[in-house]
Amino acid sequence: MGIALQGQVALVTGASRGVGRGIALQLGEAGATVYITGRRPELSDNLGYGLPGLQEVAEEITAAGGQGIALYIDHSNMFEVQYLFDKINKDQDGRLDILVNNVFSSIGKVTDTFGKAFYEIDPSFWDTVNDVGLRNHYYCSVYAARIMVPRKTGMIVNIASLGGLRYAFNVAYGVGKDALVRMATDMAVELEKDNICVITLMPGPVRTEAIEIGVFGGTSKAESAEFTGKALARFAMDPGRMKKTGKALLTGDLAQKYGFGDRDGMEPQNIRSVKTMLETLGKPEIAKFIPNRVKVPKWMIWQTCNRL
Template identity: 55%
Template sequence: MSLSGQIAIVTGASRGIGRGIALQLGEAGATVYITGRKPEESLNSKVGLSGLEQTAEEITKRGGKGIARFVDHQNMDEVKNFFEVIEREHNGQLDILVNNAYQGVTTISENMGKPFYETDPHVWDTVNNVGLRNHYFCSVYAARLMASRNKGLIVNVSSGGGLRYLFNVAYGVGKQALDRLSADAAVELAKKNVCVVSIWPGAVRTELIDKYFKDENGNPKAGIKNAKVFTSGETVEYPGKAVVSLALDPRRMDKTGRILITEDLGREYGFVDIDGLKPPNMRSLSFIIQHLGWNTTANFVPNWVKVPGWILWAGSSRL
């Protein structure tokens, strides 16, 4: 089975999880449009191809067709124009949208540990303009194309930050809103056979994570909380395997409106990471204990012991 003939969009695919998802969609045979901001001309002239263009080339090398498009996802006119191009070039066909673009990583790291009332309130816009508002706009334009053909898949890349406090107020509110976007859009798109889900990757070994948590020898840095959790986590392509599996599943509508954890999908569909490993599940009791910093205790708890999803939700309930 393959995704040959299918048209996919992955926003924010220059690096990280977006790049990994785009590569896996390409490896499955899809035509993949990837978006990102245009690099500065001076920088571009020095380094040659941008990260976005390099990703597009790799997609094509893997058997798909990679098409890079520079889109500023802060600018909704550019977003609208981009989807109009997709509609014209493919006679209205769009099979997969992955909302992954995000702008707030640097802002979050710079304000880590500061309460929201001591930070500039414009942090909200930095975190949630691209990471939430843009996702809504992209979902609207994609859903119009998919609904007209009575088929499609929209994936919102979210996180456990929508469950309970993580990083800062703006981040958590944005992620919970993104999960609600998936749930409510799924209600309205159910009759159009368009599946909408949020996926929660676990601890992902992105380029930024490796830089922060690993030493020069590739080992977890001493003295940094959660270093071991992240350095033993998923590669950026593991969430991509999850998206491909969903796209190929003829019964994916059974999952519409839900939050899906990548490792749960790996266990269900039978795939492993590109390094042959099975990453930890965020519902795994050992993972949770390790995330709390109790590494020694975590070593005595089997990975297969998981906390049921309803307990996680109950633990975050405000009612």
């Protein structure tokens, strides 16, 4: 991608691994200065799998062509969150071009409750899931907007998931992911006049480190974290990105629009692809004749998600 984002300042929360790391690396490869946040090493839940630490990811960003800056932040502590933005504002002379709200601290607890009805789980589980994964995103967006508005430029991205479209794991998880979409849509209304683009980015199934290790069992057509990062970085470079403000964008659609593939040349699944739908329904003999570019309209996807 070259240095198309050289001179720009980005913040990716929760970037020590997974989608956050993939996004941060791609922004760095495009030349951006990328602040990344994560938990302190002694609080990490890498579970002995040998995953990179936050400082190592910062070094990877720098090696890729950008400048990686690691900051250990507890995103459940709003004093630390405010400190984070005060530091960026001071260090970068009032500049922040891209905020990526990605941090999520409870995937282990979410999967532990799989199969239980919401009333069978202690109601405090709501706070466990949506404190860092939702409330924090709002705080980060407020502080980021305060930096971006005076310069009349910027981009805020909420990383959601397909769990925001259809039931996944449990009620608290789904409501939190769906709320991220509405948050971005409403913020876009208020920030459009200031030329600040706000979107929700929805990856498909992702081959995060945990999946590749086998904790959740991988899927052969899942996208890599770097694929998600490419989608975001290419969108950030698009001079016409304001036309999409307020929208929820699928990584597969962006790959087709900007003409890029995954790191291994594989074309990941797209939930709008007729081919993917036929494969999911157990019709591979029909699916093999359908090109990936043949997709159903977005409104049809929303209809299947019990929307009005």
